[in-house]
Amino acid sequence: MEKYDYVIVGAGLFGATFAYEAKKRGKKCLVIDRRNHLGGNIYCENVEGINVHKYGAHIFHTSSKYIWDYVNQFVEFNRYTNSPVANYKGEIYNLPFNMNTFNKLWGVIRPEEAKAKIEEQKKAANITKPSNLEEQAISLVGTDIYEKLVKGYTEKQWGRKATELPAFIINRLPVRFTYDNNYFNDSYQGIPIGGYNVIIDKMLEGIDTELETDYFEEKERLDNLADKIVFTGMIDEYYDYRFGNLEYRSLKFEHEIVDSPNYQGNAVVNYTDSETPYTRIIEHKHFEFGTQEKTVITKEYPKEWGKGDEPYYPVNDEKNTALYKKYKQLADQEENVIFGGRLATYKYYDMHHIISQSLKTVAKELGSRPLVSPAEN
Numbered sequence: 001m002e003k004y005d006y007v008i009v010g011a012g013l014f015g016a017t018f019a020y021e022a023k024k025r026g027k028k029c030l031v032i033d034r035r036n037h038l039g040g041n042i043y044c045e046n047v048e049g050i051n052v053h054k055y056g057a058h059i060f061h062t063s064s065k066y067i068w069d070y071v072n073q074f075v076e077f078n079r080y081t082n083s084p085v086a087n088y089k090g091e092i093y094n095l096p097f098n099m100n101t102f103n104k105l106w107g108v109i110r111p112e113e114a115k116a117k118i119e120e121q122k123k124a125a126n127i128t129k130p131s132n133l134e135e136q137a138i139s140l141v142g143t144d145i146y147e148k149l150v151k152g153y154t155e156k157q158w159g160r161k162a163t164e165l166p167a168f169i170i171n172r173l174p175v176r177f178t179y180d181n182n183y184f185n186d187s188y189q190g191i192p193i194g195g196y197n198v199i200i201d202k203m204l205e206g207i208d209t210e211l212e213t214d215y216f217e218e219k220e221r222l223d224n225l226a227d228k229i230v231f232t233g234m235i236d237e238y239y240d241y242r243f244g245n246l247e248y249r250s251l252k253f254e255h256e257i258v259d260s261p262n263y264q265g266n267a268v269v270n271y272t273d274s275e276t277p278y279t280r281i282i283e284h285k286h287f288e289f290g291t292q293e294k295t296v297i298t299k300e301y302p303k304e305w306g307k308g309d310e311p312y313y314p315v316n317d318e319k320n321t322a323l324y325k326k327y328k329q330l331a332d333q334e335e336n337v338i339f340g341g342r343l344a345t346y347k348y349y350d351m352h353h354i355i356s357q358s359l360k361t362v363a364k365e366l367g368s369r370p371l372v373s374p375a376e377n
């Protein structure tokens with residue numbers, strides 16, 4: 001029976017980064033996943049020659065030159081810049097909230113006029129101590145932006161009225177007084193040319209993988225295969241939900257092939273009214289400036305999470321945070337299991353955070369090493 005240094009549970013970005021780095025340090029890894037493909041949530045499916053982001057739109061962005069150089073060793077990135085638009089009952093607004101948005105809302109042209117308008121609305125609302133999300137949002141951006149661009153979208157995301165949601169969910173609502181539609185403030189962003197699978201395939205080149213393999217169904221066999229387990233699945237599942245299950249928000253995706261070269265003219269369109277049941281429509285070809293004859297769109301419906309659904313967003317409220325702490329105490333005592341990635345640490349992370357977290361985990365476990373492999377030095 002082949003013996004590995006590590007069996008890595010989960011072929012997502014955390015597991016793949018760990019495996020790639022461990023291999024560079026002479027370690028032998030087996031990467032398993034319960035799904036029928038590698039890549040975890042960044043996996044893309046080729047439909048009509050278009051890379052469809054199967055588990056939600058993914059845009060790589062970072063301000064870390066180290067992480068940017070790191071991912072660029074696997075793939076080149078295109079010049080995609082995320083500039084979503086909002087559709088409120090047929091009215092189109094630029095996001096994030098910026099001078100283009102304010103011009104459309106109020107006809108204002110200069111930043112001072114926009115600032116004055118927001119201040120006037122904040123003052124009229126006269127909210128000194130926000131007691132719920134609605135009051136919090138109005139106290140930050142005024143009533144018009146809240147009513148047209150925040151309320152419906154947020155209520156659909158959380159499945160609850162904004163007046164019933166706690167104020168702390170929204171700490172700040174970034175407002176930009178320039179004509180800049182770039183959603184991110186980061187120094188680097190883009191989409192991998194050829195899609196995200198290129199990164200994962202390169203990372204896992206020459207590493208053993210097993211798909212459609214659930215760790216819990218074959219725990220004994222897999223534990224016996226390696227000295228250590230790297231676990232990137234759900235931490236509560238690992239402990240058989242002994243303290244209860246951690247809560248998530250989930251999403252339902254409705255993919256559709258449309259017989260037209262261009263459906264909505266933008267990769268991301270948010271539907272910010274309450275009546276439209278979905279929160280966004282993604283048109284995948286625009287991430288890669290595609291010129292295919294057809295297009296693929298995905299409608300995104302937020303929903304409550306139940307066992308068997310994909311866990312997308314952790315609900316980091318007091319109750320779940322306390323529960324996670326109990327699981328983490330158990331995890332900290334494990335000598336031969338390393339917990340990492342978004343599910344095992346019960347936290348929303350962007351891709352650049354996950355790579356960084358995985359690199360730090362490898363460095364702690366096996367010592368640090370330069371970016372490139374010795375052969376490339």
Ligand code: FAD
Pocket residue numbers: 009010011012013014015032033034035039040041042055056057058059060061213214215216232233234251312313340341342343349350351352354
């Ligand atoms: P995952 O990718 O979830 O990988 C974990 C893997 O473990 C999965 O493949 C799962 O099948 C497997 N697994 C779990 N349990 C078991 C088991 N028992 N046995 C076998 N296998 C198991 N980040 C950005 O930077 N930009 C974005 O635009 C962006 N958009 C996002 C949109 C959505 C809707 C979501 C939910 C996330 C988004 N992210 C984005 C975050 C990004 O998806 C994550 O940072 C990243 O995918 C996390 O990688 P991971 O390896 O931790 O987890």
